[in-house]
Amino acid sequence: MSEIRQRQAASAKDNGQKKPKSRSQDRSKPDEERGISVIDVIRLLATFIIVTLGISYYMTNGESVLFGYKPWFSRWPVVKQYMTGPVKLTPAELSHYDGNDESLPIYVAVNGHIFDVSANPGMYGPGGGYHFFAGKDATRAFVTGCFKEDLTADMTGVEEMFMPVEDMDEGLTSGEKKVRREREMRHARAQIEKTVARWEGFFRNSQKYFQVGHVVDSELEKDPEFGNRVLCDGAQKQRPKRSEMAEDS
Numbered sequence: 001m002s003e004i005r006q007r008q009a010a011s012a013k014d015n016g017q018k019k020p021k022s023r024s025q026d027r028s029k030p031d032e033e034r035g036i037s038v039i040d041v042i043r044l045l046a047t048f049i050i051v052t053l054g055i056s057y058y059m060t061n062g063e064s065v066l067f068g069y070k071p072w073f074s075r076w077p078v079v080k081q082y083m084t085g086p087v088k089l090t091p092a093e094l095s096h097y098d099g100n101d102e103s104l105p106i107y108v109a110v111n112g113h114i115f116d117v118s119a120n121p122g123m124y125g126p127g128g129g130y131h132f133f134a135g136k137d138a139t140r141a142f143v144t145g146c147f148k149e150d151l152t153a154d155m156t157g158v159e160e161m162f163m164p165v166e167d168m169d170e171g172l173t174s175g176e177k178k179v180r181r182e183r184e185m186r187h188a189r190a191q192i193e194k195t196v197a198r199w200e201g202f203f204r205n206s207q208k209y210f211q212v213g214h215v216v217d218s219e220l221e222k223d224p225e226f227g228n229r230v231l232c233d234g235a236q237k238q239r240p241k242r243s244e245m246a247e248d249s
């Protein structure tokens, strides 16, 4: 009986000795045996990030550590605008922001959205190639390309630009022509929307410009020409010809 007890005590001792070492006990081992620690991973990541930022800085001649990407919060004028909230201007108020008053930013509006384009005074400031867009919402001209006649947000009749010129007799009944015209009108409206959205996107997604607010009280109805505008000559010339369309299809 006492022999059995002695054997049990001995085996319990053995078991105790064979227990795996705790982590703290393991510290005495060299690094290779311990494997990769969290600190090692952080060190590796930090080195990778610093090297990448450095490469970007070198490649962009010291202009950017993010390969040219400028998040909005890294642009002070945008942050300032975000904090002050969106501006709401009537067309009359907007007209002051055309670059002539140097104490004011330069604004361009498309489809009622106002964008700050002060970063490019050479283009939109006085004497700039696109100064005529400054201080106004000239959405119509953004579609037609008529920079003299169409500096307005009135889109009346712009659909014609995308409607084929009737230059051949197809022998269709007036009913058939009406149905076709309605279909083409829908297509034309979609084209206008697409063009306007493209320009809006151009200013919104630009790394130089940013949206500041909206045009309010458009006052379009007070414009004596509102609703009576016809397509400018430049846009007329761009219209597709029905005969050419028939050849293409």
Ligand code: HEM
Residues within 6 Å of the ligand: 120, 123, 129, 130, 141, 142, 143, 144, 145, 146
């Ligand atoms: C619907 C017609 C057009 C519209 C609405 C339009 C509008 C614009 C706008 C807003 C800019 C300034 C872009 C910026 O802020 O960086 C621009 C630049 C420019 N546009 Fe147009 N454009 C039109 C047609 C044309 C045409 C037909 C030509 C050529 C004959 C042209 C040549 C240029 C050039 C060369 C620039 C760059 C100017 C520079 O970087 O100094 N555009 N255009």
